[in-house]
Amino acid sequence: MSGDRSKAARHRPTIHDVAAAAGVSRGTVSRALNGGRNVSPAALEAVLKAVRTTGYVANPAARSLVTQRAHSVAFVLTEPQQRLFEDPNFSILLQGCTQELAELDVPVLLMTASTEVERKRTSRFIAAGHVDGVLLVSSHTGNPLIDDLHDSGIPVVACGKPIGFENRVAYAAADDRSGARLMVEHLRSRGRRRIATITGPPDTPGGVERLAGYRDVLGADATPELIAHGDYSRVGGEAAMASLLERAPDLDAVFVASDLMAAGALNVLHDSGRRVPEDVAVGGFDDSSIATSTRPALTTVRQPFQRITREMVRLLMEQIRGEPPAAAILPTELVVRAST
Amino acid sequence: MSGDRSKAARHRPTIHDVAAAAGVSRGTVSRALNGGRNVSPAALEAVLKAVRTTGYVANPAARSLVTQRAHSVAFVLTEPQQRLFEDPNFSILLQGCTQELAELDVPVLLMTASTEVERKRTSRFIAAGHVDGVLLVSSHTGNPLIDDLHDSGIPVVACGKPIGFENRVAYAAADDRSGARLMVEHLRSRGRRRIATITGPPDTPGGVERLAGYRDVLGADATPELIAHGDYSRVGGEAAMASLLERAPDLDAVFVASDLMAAGALNVLHDSGRRVPEDVAVGGFDDSSIATSTRPALTTVRQPFQRITREMVRLLMEQIRGEPPAAAILPTELVVRAST
DNA sequence: AACCGCGCTGTGAACGTGCACAGTAGTTGC
DNA sequence: GCAACTACTGTGCACGTTCACAGCGCGGTT
Numbered sequence: 001m002s003g004d005r006s007k008a009a010r011h012r013p014t015i016h017d018v019a020a021a022a023g024v025s026r027g028t029v030s031r032a033l034n035g036g037r038n039v040s041p042a043a044l045e046a047v048l049k050a051v052r053t054t055g056y057v058a059n060p061a062a063r064s065l066v067t068q069r070a071h072s073v074a075f076v077l078t079e080p081q082q083r084l085f086e087d088p089n090f091s092i093l094l095q096g097c098t099q100e101l102a103e104l105d106v107p108v109l110l111m112t113a114s115t116e117v118e119r120k121r122t123s124r125f126i127a128a129g130h131v132d133g134v135l136l137v138s139s140h141t142g143n144p145l146i147d148d149l150h151d152s153g154i155p156v157v158a159c160g161k162p163i164g165f166e167n168r169v170a171y172a173a174a175d176d177r178s179g180a181r182l183m184v185e186h187l188r189s190r191g192r193r194r195i196a197t198i199t200g201p202p203d204t205p206g207g208v209e210r211l212a213g214y215r216d217v218l219g220a221d222a223t224p225e226l227i228a229h230g231d232y233s234r235v236g237g238e239a240a241m242a243s244l245l246e247r248a249p250d251l252d253a254v255f256v257a258s259d260l261m262a263a264g265a266l267n268v269l270h271d272s273g274r275r276v277p278e279d280v281a282v283g284g285f286d287d288s289s290i291a292t293s294t295r296p297a298l299t300t301v302r303q304p305f306q307r308i309t310r311e312m313v314r315l316l317m318e319q320i321r322g323e324p325p326a327a328a329i330l331p332t333e334l335v336v337r338a339s340t
Numbered sequence: 341m342s343g344d345r346s347k348a349a350r351h352r353p354t355i356h357d358v359a360a361a362a363g364v365s366r367g368t369v370s371r372a373l374n375g376g377r378n379v380s381p382a383a384l385e386a387v388l389k390a391v392r393t394t395g396y397v398a399n400p401a402a403r404s405l406v407t408q409r410a411h412s413v414a415f416v417l418t419e420p421q422q423r424l425f426e427d428p429n430f431s432i433l434l435q436g437c438t439q440e441l442a443e444l445d446v447p448v449l450l451m452t453a454s455t456e457v458e459r460k461r462t463s464r465f466i467a468a469g470h471v472d473g474v475l476l477v478s479s480h481t482g483n484p485l486i487d488d489l490h491d492s493g494i495p496v497v498a499c500g501k502p503i504g505f506e507n508r509v510a511y512a513a514a515d516d517r518s519g520a521r522l523m524v525e526h527l528r529s530r531g532r533r534r535i536a537t538i539t540g541p542p543d544t545p546g547g548v549e550r551l552a553g554y555r556d557v558l559g560a561d562a563t564p565e566l567i568a569h570g571d572y573s574r575v576g577g578e579a580a581m582a583s584l585l586e587r588a589p590d591l592d593a594v595f596v597a598s599d600l601m602a603a604g605a606l607n608v609l610h611d612s613g614r615r616v617p618e619d620v621a622v623g624g625f626d627d628s629s630i631a632t633s634t635r636p637a638l639t640t641v642r643q644p645f646q647r648i649t650r651e652m653v654r655l656l657m658e659q660i661r662g663e664p665p666a667a668a669i670l671p672t673e674l675v676v677r678a679s680t
Numbered sequence: 681a682a683c684c685g686c687g688c689t690g691t692g693a694a695c696g697t698g699c700a701c702a703g704t705a706g707t708t709g710c
Numbered sequence: 711g712c713a714a715c716t717a718c719t720g721t722g723c724a725c726g727t728t729c730a731c732a733g734c735g736c737g738g739t740t
Contacts (some may be wrong), residue, residue: 012469014726025690030728038688057468061410062726064401065695073448085431086629092425098450099421102461107449107470109412110438115472121442128397129352130447234633267635289426293574295607354696365720370698378718402696448734 015055022050033058057293071314073101073110074131076122078138078145081114084231087260088288089305090137090193093159096309097135104317108135113145123148133316135159136169139204139232155319157312161327170325172311176206179301179332180213183255183283186299190340192253192281196226198240198265200257204232210257210285226251230261232292237261252280253340259284259300260289266294266339281340296338304330361392373398412470413441413656414449416462417449418485419477423456426573427600428628430477433499436649437475443659453478453485463488473656475499476509479544479572489586495659497652501545501667510665512651514545519641519672520553523595523623526639528557530680532593532621536566538580539603540597544572550597550625566591581608592620592680599624599631599640600673606634607680621680632666635680644670 009215019029024043032039032047039047050056064070071087077084084090098108109131113119123145126134133155136146141163149156149238150168158171158183187195200207207229225247228240237256241264244251256262262284274280276296284291289300311328319325359369364383372379372387379387390396404410415437417424424430436449447512449471453459463485466474473495476486481503489496490508498511527535537554538549547569556560565587568580577596581604582589596602602624606616616636624631624640631638651668659665 016726026727027690027729028688031689035727038689043688044695057464059405059726060468060470061401061404065399065405065697065726066728068695075450081435084435087430088425094450095421095424095452098452102451102458105461105465107451107465109447110415110434110450111442111447112435112438118442121445125445125447128400130400149726182417245443263633267633270635293603293607295610308507356696357699366697367699367720368718371719374698376723380718399696402725403698405696406698408725494725 010038012059012153013055013056014059015056017054018047018050018056018212021054022046028095046318061239070130071105072107072109072131073135074111074122074126075135076111076113076126076137076145077141078113078119078143081112081262083232084112088290089258089259089260089286092288092305093137093309096305097313100309100313104313113138119143119145119148123152126154128151131159132320135312135316136162138162139206141203152280155316155325157316157319157325159308159312161209162272163203163205163208165329168325170315170319170327171310172315172328172330174303174308174332175329176209176332177213177216179256179303179334180210180255181216182332182334183285183299183301184217186334187253187255187281187283187340190253190277190281193221194248194251195221195253195255196228196244196248196251197222198228198230198237198254198261200229201231202229206232206257206285208213213237214255217242223307230257232258233262234260234264237264238268240302241265245269245272247331253283254280255283255285257285259288259298262298262300263290263294263337266298277338277340283340287335291335291337294339298336299340302333302335304332352399353396354399355396357394358387358390358396361394362386391551408471410472411445412447412449412471413473413475414462414466415452415465415475416451416453416477416485418453418459418476418480418483421452423572424452427598428630429598429600429626429643430612432628432645433477433649436645439655440649440653444653448475453483454546458484459483459488463492466494467492472660473497475652475656476502478502479540479546481543484566495656496666497656497659497665499648501549503543503545503548506667507664510655510659510667512648512655512668512670513545514643514648514672515669516549516672517553517556519625519643519674520550520595520597521556522672522674523625523639523641524554524557526674526676527593527595527621527623527680530593530617530621533561534566534588534591535561536568536584536591537562538568538570538577538584538594538596539600540569541571542569546572546597546625550595554595570597570600572598574600574604577604578608581605585609585612593623594620595623595625597625598627599626599638601632602638602640602679605629606638617678617680623680627675631675631677634679639677639680640675642673642675645670 015026015029019026029047032044111122113122136158156169160173162169199211228244230236230240284298284300287300291298291300307330346570355366355369359366369387372384451462453462476498496509500513502509539551568584570576570580596605624638627642631640647670
C-alpha cells in the first residue's frame with residue numbers, strides 16, 4: 001500500500017513527459033489536447049498514445065494561472081443553514097446545477113453566506129478568483145452579498161428574481177404569479193368560496209408574486225383575515241394555518257406558497273379535526289418530493305426545476321463568455337392530486 | 341456599471357503591486373502574509389496597509405502551482421441522485437462538512453458518482469489534482485470509485501465503515517450496533533413482544549450492523565417473518581412495512597433502520613387502520629429532521645452528525661498532513677418521542 | 681527562379697506565487 | 711577587534727501550462 005502511494009505521489013507526469021514519450025514538443029502536445037487544430041494525424045496519434053501510457057492529466061492550477069480562468073463555479077446559498085436540509089428545493093437546485101455543470105466539466109464549489117462572517121469569507125473567496133461565476137440562491141432581498149458580487153464584476157445568476165437588481169443581475173425564475181393564478185382558479189373550479197392563503201415572506205419574490213396571483217383571481221374576496229404570512233418553513237406553515245383557523249374558521253380552501261409549509265398546514269388541519277379535502281382543500285407550490293409524501297398527497301404547482309437549473313447554467317456560461325446578463329422566466333404547471 | 345466592471349477586470353493587483361506600494365520586496369510581502377515570521381513590525385504594517393489600499397488577494401492558482409496543494413477538498417456522493425434531496429441525512433452531512441471546512445478556509449467541491457459516466461469523470465477529476473482529499477459518502481459497498489481513489493493514493497475519509505476497506509481507508513461512523521440495541525431494548529421495556537424490523541440494504545454497514553444489534557437483544561425471538569429489508573427510501577419503507585403486516589399481522593412494534601423509511605412505515609400503518617403507538621410502536625434511526633415532522637413524532641436513535649462531520653474533516657486533514665488513516669466510532673443516543 | 685501561402689512544428693515568454701539562498705546590518709561574545 | 715550569531719531583506723528559480731511567434735518544408739503561382 002505505501003509502495004503504491006509513494007509511487008503515485010513520487011511524480012505526476014507533466015506535459016514534458018508526454019512530449020518526450022510522443023517524440024514531439026510541448027506545444028504540439030498542448031495543441032493536440034486542446035482542440036487538435038494544426039496537428040498532423042501522426043503527431044495526434046502519438047500524443048494520445050503517450051497520454052495513455054503515461055497517465056497524464058493536465059495540472060489545473062498551471063492551466064488556470066495562464067488562462068486566467070478558474071474553470072469552476074460557486075453555488076452560494078444565503079439562506080439560514082437549516083433550510084438546506086429542511087426544504088428539498090435547495091437540494092434539487094444544487095443537484096441540478098451540479099449535474100448540468102458536470103457535463104461541461106465544470107466543478108461546483110458549495111458555499112454558504114448565512115452569517116456575516118460567512119458572507120465576508122465567501123465574498124473574499126470569490127474575489128480571490130477561485131471561481132469564474134456564481135450561482136446565487138437567495139430568496140430574501142437585502143443580503144449585501146449580492147452587492148459585493150456585483151461590485152466585483154463577477155458573472156452572477158440568481159435563482160428567482162433578485163429584487164432590486166432585476167436589471168443588473170441575470171436570473172432564472174418560475175412564473176410565480178401565473179402559477180398562483182392556476183392554483184386559485186383550480187380551487188374555485190372545485191366549488192371553494194372561502195379560499196385563504198399562506199404566503200412566503202414579503203421580502204422574497206415568491207412571497208410577493210404568489211400573493212399577487214392569488215389576488216388577481218379573488219379580487220375583493222381576498223379579505224385580510226384570509227391572508228397569513230409564512231416563512232417557507234414547516235413550523236411557519238403550521239403557525240400560519242393555526243392563525244387562519246382562528247381568524248376564518250369557515251375557510252374551505254388554502255393556497256399555500258410552498259409544499260413544505262403546506263405539509264405543516266396539513267398537520268394542523270388534521271389536528272383540528274378537519275378532513276382534507278372534504279372540509280378544506282389544500283394547494284401547495286413547488287411540487288417537491290414532499291408533495292407526494294403527505295397524506296393526502298398534495299395538489300401543487302410544479303416549478304420546472306430542471307429547466308430552471310439548465311437556464312441558470314446557460315445564463316452563467318454566457319456571461320463568463322462575455323455576454324451581458326439576461327433573464328429567463330419559465331412556465332409553471334398545475335399538478336392535481338388528492339388534497340383538492 | 342460597465343465602467344466598474346472593466347476597472348475591476350482590468351488588472352487584479354499582484355504581489356508585485358503590493359510590494360511596490362509597501363516599498364519592500366515580494367519575498368517580504370509573502371512572508372508577512374504567510375505567518376509573518378522574520379518580518380519587522382514596520383514592514384509588516386506597511387504590507388498590511390498596502391494590501392488594504394490595493395485590495396490584493398492572493399491568486400490561488402499561482403499558489404497551488406508552487407505549493408503543489410489544491411487547498412480544497414471534494415465531497416463525493418455515490419448514491420443515486422434522488423437520495424441527496426429525499427433523505428435529509430446527506431444534506432446534513434454536506435452542510436456540516438462544508439461549514440467545518442469553511443472555518444479552515446478550505447472550499448468544498450461537490451461531485452456525484454452515481455452512474456458509470458459520473459464515476460469516471462469524478463475519478464479523473466480527482467486524479468487531476470483539483471483537490472487534496474476526498475470526503476466519501478457512499479453507503480453501498482462495491483462501488484469501484486473507492487478503488488480508484490485508493491489506487492491514486494489521495495487522502496480519503498468515508499462516512500460509515502467502508503466495507504472491504506476498513507483497514508485501509510479512514511472513516512467516521514456512528515456506533516450502529518449499540519444504537520440498534522438501545523432502541524430494541526427500549527421497545528421491550530415498553531412491553532412489546534413481537535418486535536419486527538425493517539433493515540437497510542445488506543451491502544451497507546447500517547444495514548448489517550443495525551440488524552445485528554436487533555438480533556443481539558431479541559436472540560431467538562428474531563424470527564425471519566419479523567425481518568424485512570428496505571433500501572433507505574420512503575417507498576422502500578412502505579413496501580417493507582406492507583410485507584411485514586402480511587407476514588406477521590400480530591406485530592406490536594417495528595424498529596426501522598432509518599427515519600425516512602420509518603415515515604413510510606407510519607403511512608402504511610395508518611392506512612391499515614393501526615394506531616401508533618397504541619397498536620404498534622415505531623422506532624426510527626438517524627434523528628433527522630423527518631423525525632419531528634411525522635405524526636406522531638418519531639422515537640429514534642440520534643446519530644451525532646455534527647461530531648461525525650467534525651471527525652471526518654479532522655481525519656482528512658490529518659491525512660493531508662501526512663499522517664496515516666484512522667477511524668472514529670461515535671456513540672449514539674436514544675431520543676424518545678410519541679411513536680413508542 | 682523567386683515568391684507566396686499553408687500546414688505543421690519547436691521555442692521563449694509569460695502567468696503569480698513560495699521557497700531556498702545569499703546578503704546586510706546590528707548585536708553579542710570572547 | 712574579530713568572529714559568530716541573530717533578525718531581517720532581496721533575488722533567482724521553479725511550479726506546469728498556454729499562447730504568440732518564428733521557422734521550416736512543400737506545392738503552386740507569378
